[in-house]
Amino acid sequence: MAFRPRHLLGIEHLSPEDIRTVLDLADQYVDFNRRTVKKTDALAGMTQINMFFENSTRTQASFELAGKRLGADVMNMAMQTSSVKKGETLIDTALTLNAMHPDLLVVRHGSSGAVDLLAQKVECAVINAGDGKHEHPTQALLDALTIRREKGRIHRLTVAICGDVAHSRVARSNLLLLGKMENRVRLIAPPTLMPSGVAEFGCEVYDDMREGLKDADVVMMLRLQKERMDGGFIPSEREYFHRYGLDAEKLAYAKEDAIVMHPGPMNRGVEIDGTIADDIHRSVIQEQVEMGVAVRMAVMDLLARNLREDRGRALAGETYV
């Protein structure tokens, strides 16, 4: 197996081969998770700590379940109510946790680059569960797994990513992953929600949703955060839904068999029409949640293997290459 990274900090650092390795293993975990007895000992004896500096329900639950099914001891730390409030810096928090000898740290933080910084200071494997507006790599991997299972491949597809691209770490990670796997990526957003310089990433940029959706195989909707809805970035919720909300009329521009994705939680009637989200022929939103657990199991399993190997080498007196 070719997967060698020590941490999963972002899609940026993964090769197409790494990505395929994760998806192949995740496929096995999808079947595994559908059994009645779903427990393995891949992480038995290992400690997984989930540090969420930002609120999260679904991602944290998904990581917790993934760790438990792999047999790890899982601890959740609600960082908003902890020592951070007492003025402890991120690095001190990291050093404190490091002294407890965890094996896997799952971290979400509101600042871009914060997880990279933390990873430099600890001796365990670190998984980025979302840092600021930077990356959310497991989301991109679970989206890729969903697409591959629906479409039979994860290359040469036309994928439209629509909505608040500027503030979205999901969009960044997906853009990088889909680009690495040689897909055609289109970004659709009003100019106020489009990051600058994105055209240089090798994607196509649209502010007209109908044009952008034309012949798309996959339509990925992004969540519009409440605080962006009033006046600052878009004139109003209803104008946004009119121009950028996914409804049957706009979806008709995409391919007949196009799938609809959303990382959740959804704002029905803002970025997506409720009937589309619930259409079992088009929407794969529930599948995404299922794939999430499998992908996170695959990632943690692979990182744990590398961690064991590195520690074995260190014990044998070899230097880490």
Place this chain on the structure above:
Amino acid sequence: MTLFLQNARLIDPEALSETTGNIVIDNGKIAAIGDMSAPPDAQVIDCGGKYLAPGIVDLGVKIGEPGERHMESFRSAAMAAAAGGVTTIIARPDTAQAIDNPETLEFVTRRAADAPVRILHMAALTKGREGREMTEIGFLRDVGAVAFTDGTHVCEQTKVLQRAFSYAASLGALVIGHPQDPGLSKGTVVTSGKFASLRGLPGVSPMAEQMGLERDLALVEMTGLAYHADQITTARALPALARAKAAGLDVTAGVSIHHLTLNALDVGEYRTFFKLTPPLRDEDDRLAVIGAVGDGVIDVICSLHTPADEESKRLPFEEAASGAVGLETLLPAAMRLYHAGQLTLPQLFRAMSLNPARRLGLPQGRLAEGAPADLVLFDPDAPFVLDRFKLRSKSKNTPFDTARMEGKTLATFVAGVQVYTSEE
């Protein structure tokens, strides 16, 4: 005592020339320049063919007094300056407690008095640098303020700025502005573009600098103020600057050595020592600004010395402090531009020594008979690898840590007194 410096490559930033010759120093001043022999009973120093230039006048150095002496004191800054060939420090007022009243200015003047290099002080333009009420510009000038600035804090109320500009103009005071649109730059930490988007960091358009400059220049035209733009770092701001100069406004501009030698991509994986205000720019801008220094559209190169302690830099990029130390690395970093063939040594010293002194009305910065004997002897080719923990500054936040550099200060003289000697 008479000092005789012989066999030096003399850099004259006024004539933009390099010649080999000797210098006689008497009473702290340059008494003679040429190929004369040593006067009787003069102390002779052989320069071994190395380069001798007017000492650097560093316009805009932050020192942590009052309030943050653990980051930099006048003493540590002066030691760093001497080691970096800086003979005059122009200290900034953007300290923890702003230098915005005559009493505070007198205090820092006393604190700085016994430093081995010259230290002159600027004062805040508005109280607390808050952009609401102007400071006592007249009193502050009386106790020695050489210029007025609110640092990187941009006044949002144009009316306040107009009044401060016209009042300062009536006193003949120099005001240093930070050209930046305050609305566009608020909350941003890098220059917008592909790199900022990839890293997920809030970016400011380079246009914000031009917008800030255009506003300030319009006010200068209204008030007749003597104005210096502290940092011009983008290509698009240059035409506005050139137009103002051509129209006869009393305007000059500067740029930091960091913006001349580094670009936006150097931030890499969120390296906070590269977080600066204004943020590092794209390579095209860097090259355009170097060209503008060569043409004289940009007048001054400074270190933008901004000490920050380890704690304030060991944070996620957005939360980390902005700024880098530069007193000791200004000269070797400038040598990168020389070795790359982008600027000559006389052009560099015109921007680092002559122009800032001239702008402040100081007699320094010249290699001429009668000028103060503030000199730096250096070897532009001596290579070294920078170790930040060997810096004399109390703060070690340099973007050049572990960088390969060329250019070492061999000796520094202030008023004819040798204040630094290289250990080698």
